[in-house]
Amino acid sequence: MTQSTSSLLDSFHQWLASLQTTTSIIRFVTAEYRKPSNSNLFSGYEVEDLHQEFLLFILDTFLTPAKLTAETVPLLRTAQYPRIIQLAWNKFLWQCRETARSKRHNPRGYLYRRLRETIQQAKKRFTVSRSQQGYPLYIPAGHAVQQAHPFCLPDNEQINGYGLWPAPPPAEGKIPEKYLFERDWLLDTADFFWLLVVQRTAGPLTVPIRELSRYIADHHPWLNIPQRYEKEGSDITQHLRAQERSPEKQLLYNSALHSVAQLAKQLVATWPIEQQQVFALRFADPPVTGKAITRNLGFTSQSRAYGLEQKAKESITQFTRSWPGIPLSELPEEVAVIFIEEIKRLCKKSLS
Missing domain, CATH: 1.10.1740 (Rna Polymerase Sigma Factor; Chain: A)
Structure with a gap:
């Protein structure tokens, strides 16, 4: 330049x-x-x-x-x-x-759209409104929206999300990859989640559909893995089934998983605590905004949070260019995803 x-x-x-x-x-x-x-x-x-x-x-x-x-x-x-x-x-x-x-379409995004469309269409079962920020909220029909408050997951539960909440009841005789996108199951789960929310809070609440999506994804983590093999018009869950591997390939796969976990630990150990905190928050699910990170970590401006985020990204890029073995871009996608997820897991520790 x-x-x-x-x-x-x-x-x-x-x-x-x-x-x-x-x-x-x-x-x-x-x-x-x-x-x-x-x-x-x-x-x-x-x-x-x-x-x-x-x-x-x-x-x-x-x-x-x-x-x-x-x-x-x-x-x-x-x-x-x-x-x-x-x-x-x-x-x-x-x-x-x-x-x-594209083929990298995320089933988590598909789930959110299915939830939004399904709940909005079930007018006899749910009432859908909009928050001040514009995102859709739902409440069972018969409850007054005007008297309800939007639900927000407490700050002390943000890191674990809904993983410790009771899991949504499964559909009998079906595998999750099939029933998770079916209308009846989605509506029943919307009811179930709303009842869980009400049990933990006081008074009627409207629930953000995105929180319902997050709740389901926290109990079905495969929804969070980007997919590269989706074809137009095909069953988007078909490629989620485990691939058959020969014993030799399975050994290589297990070795790769172990290696990237160790490499993630090695990389994060070089990051300052503030950089780990910013990375953990910015790449949380859902991601925390730069404004909120600045406030929560006591920075004087958003540029500080942005700068630390960029340093983390650059560090990952430089590290993966020079690490031993197969380049990150040539690893099986699930191994590459685990590398990033391990970085996120390690960085979360800096928040405690």
Whole structure:
């Protein structure tokens, strides 16, 4: 990167970090979020999270030194920054759509959409409302929404999530990979979860559908593993069944699992406590926003949290380039996922 290019990017970053620009981009993202044409695409997001994802996309993907183009460089030189934001948004939107259609589709996202659609359609059984932030809440029909308060998992349970809560009753005679997406089971589980919530709190509550999705996923962790082999129109659960391995391949697989766990431990040991804390919170399920991390960890600005998050990502990239054995990108996907999950598990300890 030349000094000239570096200066151009520095100027853009300063503009991007200003309060006026932040306010303007939040308004822009909010308007895009509320467009009917984007409602399905962003159904799993809150506006604040979408704003953060867009900023990360600009800084980490769209406008990196290696990605500068004949179109963006002149815009940087003439300080046409709003035009850059529009180009970045178009690319971000395209990426979101491609991700939704791609083979990496996450069954967790599919579950959320199924829950939202199923509960909204069951008007005789549930009443659906919207929170102030815009995400859908539900309550059994017959309860007054106006007298109910939105449920929020207590702070002291955020790390463990719903893993210690009673599990949702299974469907008789079926495997989870099949019944988890069926209408009747989803509606029964929505009822069951609402009753669990009410037992732990006082008064009637509306429950965020995303919390119901999280509850189910906490008891069926395979939902959180991205899938690479989904085909259009196919049964999305078909490829979740365990693959048959020869004894030799199973030994190699077990060895890989053990190795990446040790490597994750080795990597995290080099991180400062604050970096571990930021990583644990930012990549929690659901992820904690930069604003909340800044408040919870006592930072003076969000840039501190963002900087530590970037250092963690860069550290993982550098570490996996030089570690012994097979590169991370060539490992079986579930092994690579376990490496990241082990990092998250180790980092969570820094919060206690």
